[in-house]
Amino acid sequence: MGRIIISGASGDLGRRVTEILLAADPDIELTLVSRTPEKLYKHKTPGIRVVRGDYQEPDSLNAAYAGGEVLFLISGLNLGRRVAETQNAIAAAKHAGIHHIVYTSVGGIHPNNPALSAKDHYQSELDLRASGLGYTFLRNALYSEIISNILVAPALASGFISQATAEGRLAPAAKADVARSAATVLLEPAKHLGAVYEITGPELLTFEEIAHIGSEVHGTPIKYVPISADQRLTFFDSIGIPRTYDPSMPPSADGHMWASDELVTAEVAIAEGYQTVLSGHVKLITGRNPEYLRSVMESVKSVPYDQIPAEVS
Ligand SMILES: NC(=O)c1ccc[n+]([C@@H]2O[C@H](COP(=O)([O-])OP(=O)(O)OC[C@H]3O[C@@H](n4cnc5c(N)ncnc54)[C@H](OP(=O)(O)O)[C@@H]3O)[C@@H](O)[C@H]2O)c1
Numbered sequence: 001m002g003r004i005i006i007s008g009a010s011g012d013l014g015r016r017v018t019e020i021l022l023a024a025d026p027d028i029e030l031t032l033v034s035r036t037p038e039k040l041y042k043h044k045t046p047g048i049r050v051v052r053g054d055y056q057e058p059d060s061l062n063a064a065y066a067g068g069e070v071l072f073l074i075s076g077l078n079l080g081r082r083v084a085e086t087q088n089a090i091a092a093a094k095h096a097g098i099h100h101i102v103y104t105s106v107g108g109i110h111p112n113n114p115a116l117s118a119k120d121h122y123q124s125e126l127d128l129r130a131s132g133l134g135y136t137f138l139r140n141a142l143y144s145e146i147i148s149n150i151l152v153a154p155a156l157a158s159g160f161i162s163q164a165t166a167e168g169r170l171a172p173a174a175k176a177d178v179a180r181s182a183a184t185v186l187l188e189p190a191k192h193l194g195a196v197y198e199i200t201g202p203e204l205l206t207f208e209e210i211a212h213i214g215s216e217v218h219g220t221p222i223k224y225v226p227i228s229a230d231q232r233l234t235f236f237d238s239i240g241i242p243r244t245y246d247p248s249m250p251p252s253a254d255g256h257m258w259a260s261d262e263l264v265t266a267e268v269a270i271a272e273g274y275q276t277v278l279s280g281h282v283k284l285i286t287g288r289n290p291e292y293l294r295s296v297m298e299s300v301k302s303v304p305y306d307q308i309p310a311e312v313s
Pocket residue numbers: 007008009010011012013014033034035036037039053054055056074075076077085104140141142143146
């Protein structure tokens with residue numbers, strides 16, 4: 001097996017995938033790339049290289065991807081920059097002689113999907129298809145951990161989840177299943193060349209059903225209250241979140257630059273049915289049934305989102 005480049009290796013998904021690959025083969029050749037290589041230095045096995053690379057600095061990527069056979073391209077997070085960043089990564093992969101890119105896309109890819117992040121990933125999928133490189137797309141559904149700890153847990157205080165998701169359904173995916181699927185693909189990439197996988201959990205749920213699960217798991221009633229997109233934007237205005245992305249806006253506490261148009265269009269996409277995607281691909285890839293939202297919620301309910309350890313879910 002040739003060298004695998006993990007780009008975005010310092011993040012949660014990158015760390016999980018790195019651990020699974022090392023557990024499968026301690027001698028595996030991996031290059032771990034991010035803007036913050038100091039977060040990666042704990043990996044000391046002989047096959048591991050740790051390199052700084054920034055999606056906004058093409059030269060850094062050319063150097064970082066050298067010697068790679070397969071690139072696990074974990075996309076950046078910032079709307080407005082992500083498409084160009086992914087184009088830089090694709091160009092650097094070509095420059096490095098990489099044959100195959102495994103790309104983290106998003107569920108609900110469709111030219112009419114109103115979610116701004118889905119538009120980015122749709123464009124990046126087109127760019128990858130046009131690049132002449134081999135590809136595998138992992139279209140990851142909304143993480144169960146985000147639903148559990150960012151949407152449900154904060155609603156315990158008020159007892160309400162108010163969103164512009166109407167009666168739309170989605171099949172949240174456990175991060176463990178997303179990571180295990182990605183690692184399995186990376187261990188035998190030729191088997192997955194050209195595949196487009198929908199990485200989903202095992203069941204489609206409305207937010208009313210999600211609120212019900214949250215109520216049972218936490219032992220506190222939570223009610224889902226659908227609101228309009230305009231009402232949701234007004235709420236985000238009231239807590240100081242800008243409407244649109246602006247490259248000069250200050251990053252939030254997690255270092256990302258969120259704007260309410262990205263958040264609300266993602267909710268509208270759920271309302272309009274673009275996330276009504278349920279697949280058997282996790283089982284197909286990994287041989288294991290994906291985890292239910294209830295099970296993830298029970299595991300992580302008392303841990304802040306950014307402190308969920310990989311082994312918990
Ligand atoms: N399905 C979902 O619910 C969902 C939710 C959120 C995100 N996502 C997607 O899932 C993927 C990763 O998720 P995650 O939980 O691992 O996110 P994460 O923990 O925030 O990790 C993001 C990674 O991207 C790297 N990165 C960001 N900007 C970069 C740049 N300009 N140049 C180089 N590296 C950069 C970060 O590294 P440094 O900061 O160290 O450079 C980090 O390693 C991303 O593709 C993201 O868009 C999916």
